[in-house]
Amino acid sequence: MRRPQPTEAKHRPFAxxxxxxxxxxxxxxxxxxxxxxxxxxxxxxxxxxxCLFWIGVNLGLHSDLAAQKVSPLAKAPSWDWLASCAxxxxxxxxxQILNEHYAPGDAGAAHLRVTDDSVRVRTGPDQxxxxxxxxxxxxxxxGPARFWRKASELPAAPASRPLENLHIAIDxxxxxxxxxxMEARYFQIGKTQPVMEGDLTLQVARKLKPLLEAKxxxxxxxxxxxxxxxxxxxxxLRAAATADLSGNVNADRxxxxxxxxxxxxxxxxxxxxxxxxxxxxxxxxxxxxxxxxWGNPEDPQLIPRxxxxxxxxxxxxxxELEWDDVRAEMLEHLFARTAEEALPLNETxxxxxxxxxxxxxxxxxxxxxxxxxxxxxxxxxxxxxNRLYKAPVVFLEPYVMNSSPVWKRVQMGDYRGLKSVDGExxxxxxxxxxxxxxxxxxxxxxxxxxxxxxx
Ligand SMILES: [Zn+2]
Numbered sequence: 001m002r003r004p005q006p007t008e009a010k011h012r013p014f015a016x017x018x019x020x021x022x023x024x025x026x027x028x029x030x031x032x033x034x035x036x037x038x039x040x041x042x043x044x045x046x047x048x049x050x051c052l053f054w055i056g057v058n059l060g061l062h063s064d065l066a067a068q069k070v071s072p073l074a075k076a077p078s079w080d081w082l083a084s085c086a087x088x089x090x091x092x093x094x095x096q097i098l099n100e101h102y103a104p105g106d107a108g109a110a111h112l113r114v115t116d117d118s119v120r121v122r123t124g125p126d127q128x129x130x131x132x133x134x135x136x137x138x139x140x141x142x143g144p145a146r147f148w149r150k151a152s153e154l155p156a157a158p159a160s161r162p163l164e165n166l167h168i169a170i171d172x173x174x175x176x177x178x179x180x181x182m183e184a185r186y187f188q189i190g191k192t193q194p195v196m197e198g199d200l201t202l203q204v205a206r207k208l209k210p211l212l213e214a215k216x217x218x219x220x221x222x223x224x225x226x227x228x229x230x231x232x233x234x235x236x237l238r239a240a241a242t243a244d245l246s247g248n249v250n251a252d253r254x255x256x257x258x259x260x261x262x263x264x265x266x267x268x269x270x271x272x273x274x275x276x277x278x279x280x281x282x283x284x285x286x287x288x289x290x291x292x293x294w295g296n297p298e299d300p301q302l303i304p305r306x307x308x309x310x311x312x313x314x315x316x317x318x319x320e321l322e323w324d325d326v327r328a329e330m331l332e333h334l335f336a337r338t339a340e341e342a343l344p345l346n347e348t349x350x351x352x353x354x355x356x357x358x359x360x361x362x363x364x365x366x367x368x369x370x371x372x373x374x375x376x377x378x379x380x381x382x383x384x385x386n387r388l389y390k391a392p393v394v395f396l397e398p399y400v401m402n403s404s405p406v407w408k409r410v411q412m413g414d415y416r417g418l419k420s421v422d423g424e425x426x427x428x429x430x431x432x433x434x435x436x437x438x439x440x441x442x443x444x445x446x447x448x449x450x451x452x453x454x455x
Contacts, residue, residue, distance in 0.1 A: 068324050085144060158451070187402065357433075
């Protein structure tokens, strides 16, 4: 085990906002009427502000269904499943998970009204649905149907194969390849190897898959190449993107907004459809590399900072919860108790990654993330992927790609054994990442599911 380095000095606030693929995880909460407030929130990170501006200024206001307020490329939600949530939670535990995990700071107040014996959920502009709490006289119910299984619900496995009968989906973040520059997950120093997050995550996924299979898991890859999962392209999304814009709409803005709709929203929605309707795994492992502001991708800034964190779905903001689809997705996670599995999974995997990498925890200063759980590594944050995927999601953000040591290790590529980097013998960064994730999953399921006793 490598010893974690001392916690680094507090980073600049803008860097915090940028981190965790910052421009990737746009809070889908900003509406035309709140543009000024939203720009204030993001002040200090011009790249992030501009990206958020593209997506932010109009969201939620262009639904064809005037009565529905839905986020970009989303459908108006069905609320039928709420009927299955009657008596799932006692009042006190509902308030606890709502206030501490999903909607801190009373973020849900305008759309969720808690009475003595129920929660009333706004399911339309003038429509509320009442969900009664469990009580002394009404036994608790399991909540909405789910396809994924908790570790405790899996059949017993042999100690040597603790992932047996477990279906894991690996989601290599982003696209890479020819799309890397469009998705702003690309930089290059001189004539050295370009750094492309989507290529790195796919390489880690390819190393991780056989490690998990060797421990008995069934593994599905959400992508196996740098080709998009979505059949859409910026051109086919141009009309939707244009309709989402207002004000000074010029050709450049439409192009950038169409690209964002493609690689950010449509692509993740397509992966979510694969997870929820076809694969139905027990968990999804989203692989990412982190980054801080690197400036010009052709002349990027390398920095000394390097860190690790993981993200469990939660910490919704009041404006996000104004959207019917977002509110429905949050409540479905809450009532399905997804966080009860996702949080310890994230904690265990982050700890295992910290052990193999020696990385210190990252610290958020922005209000869209909240540190949660026992250890220092896991934050609750509402990302499109960890919200849309209905299974528990482990969302990993180790290694700052534009930190000097990570850049050096990326340049070294994959290799067997150890090599010296800055005087320290280390495995390839791809092997180290894959090994940390595999060790974390083995540890989690070895301790949380029944293990067959052998003579
Ligand atoms: Zn990423």
